[in-house]
Amino acid sequence: GENVGLHLPTLSVQEGDNSIINCAYSNSASDYFIWYKQESGKGPQFIIDIRSNMDKRQGQRVTVLLNKTVKHLSLQIAATQPGDSAVYFCAETVVNAGNMLTFGGGTRLMVKP
Amino acid sequence: DTAVSQTPKYLVTQMGNDKSIKCEQNLGHDTMYWYKQDSKKFLKIMFSYNNKELIINETVPNRFSPKSPDKAHLNLHINSLELGDSAVYFCASSQDWGSEQYFGPGTRLTVT
Numbered sequence: 001g002e003n004v005g006l007h008l009p010t011l012s013v014q015e016g017d018n019s020i021i022n023c024a025y026s027n028s029a030s031d032y033f034i035w036y037k038q039e040s041g042k043g044p045q046f047i048i049d050i051r052s053n054m055d056k057r058q059g060q061r062v063t064v065l066l067n068k069t070v071k072h073l074s075l076q077i078a079a080t081q082p083g084d085s086a087v088y089f090c091a092e093t094v095v096n097a098g099n100m101l102t103f104g105g106g107t108r109l110m111v112k113p
Numbered sequence: 114d115t116a117v118s119q120t121p122k123y124l125v126t127q128m129g130n131d132k133s134i135k136c137e138q139n140l141g142h143d144t145m146y147w148y149k150q151d152s153k154k155f156l157k158i159m160f161s162y163n164n165k166e167l168i169i170n171e172t173v174p175n176r177f178s179p180k181s182p183d184k185a186h187l188n189l190h191i192n193s194l195e196l197g198d199s200a201v202y203f204c205a206s207s208q209d210w211g212s213e214q215y216f217g218p219g220t221r222l223t224v225t
Contacts, residue, residue, distance in 0.1 A: 034213060043117075043203050043216035044156070087154060098161040098168035099144065099210040106154050 010108045019077040019111075023090030023104045028071060030092035034101070035064055035075045037086045044089060047075070077109075085111045116140050117217035119204050125223045126194055134189045134220045136204030145187035146205040146214060147179060156203070162187055163210070191222075199224045 013019050025033065031052040036044035050057045050064045050073075057064050063076040073090050087108050091101040117138045126132050138145065144163040150156045160179045161168040167179065176192045187206075191198060201221050205214040 032211070036216075038154075041219075043205075043218050046213050046215065049213055089156065091156075095211045098166070099207060099212075099214070100146070100158040100161045100168060100170065101148075101156075101214065102158065103156040106156075 009106065010110060012110045012112060013080050015080060015082060015111055015113050017080055019075075019080045019084070019109060021075045021077075021088050021090075021107045021109065023073040023075075023107075025071050025073055025090065025092040025102075025104070027092060027094065027102065028068075029094050030102075032093050032095050032099070033064070033066060033073050034091045034093075035062075035073075036089045036091060036103075037084075038089065038106075039086045047088075080109075080111050082111045082113055085109055117204055117206055117215050119202075119217040119220050121220060122218065123221050123223075125225065127225055128194055128196060130194050131190070131192045132194060132222070133191070134202055134204075134222070136187050136189070136217060137185055138204075138206040138215070138217075139185065140206060140208075140215065142206040142208050142215075143184065144207045144210055144212075145181070146207075147187065147189050148203040148205065148216075150201040150203060150219070152200070159189075160187075161210075194224045196224050198222060 034049040035047040038044045048059045061078045065074045087106045090104040120135045147159040201219045204217040207214045
């Protein structure tokens, strides 16, 4: 499944499928981007980050893609599991300006068993 | 083992009161932050602080002030609480201004 920005704030996928969560960021000067996962009642948890000198970075089951031309960030989760159900936020910042994160509106990922 | 901790977890108070939320990190980080998350889950930075500089989001009312007794703590003081201050407040820390941020569990503030 694929979610496009804030128009589809909830993404529902079947367990085992791949998930793609998209984010449009606003500041062309941003040089550091992060994806966070937030479970109910908890604080945001770091998933993966990418700096502006890269366009792709892979972690364990997750990949972040950065397209600076159109100011677009995506998070791909492979073989989505029920434990992946949460709200996902993208965040951008200009590191030398105090690393003050600007968060996107969030996407709720629901994984159906 | 908790990396970033906050107290209290829940805070219910009346309009006009002054309250504080405490934050401690045991990661040895140099930089700490405060964020506010509203009822629609929108997260907004309030402050970024290390031992050299405090950066304030210009939209934050001056009723809010961070105070750091030492490098491991950044407490949030709020004067003359208003209904609109009701939210979940998150503390975070990072090694420096170029590193990933670790978030605390949040403090749910309810102003009645």
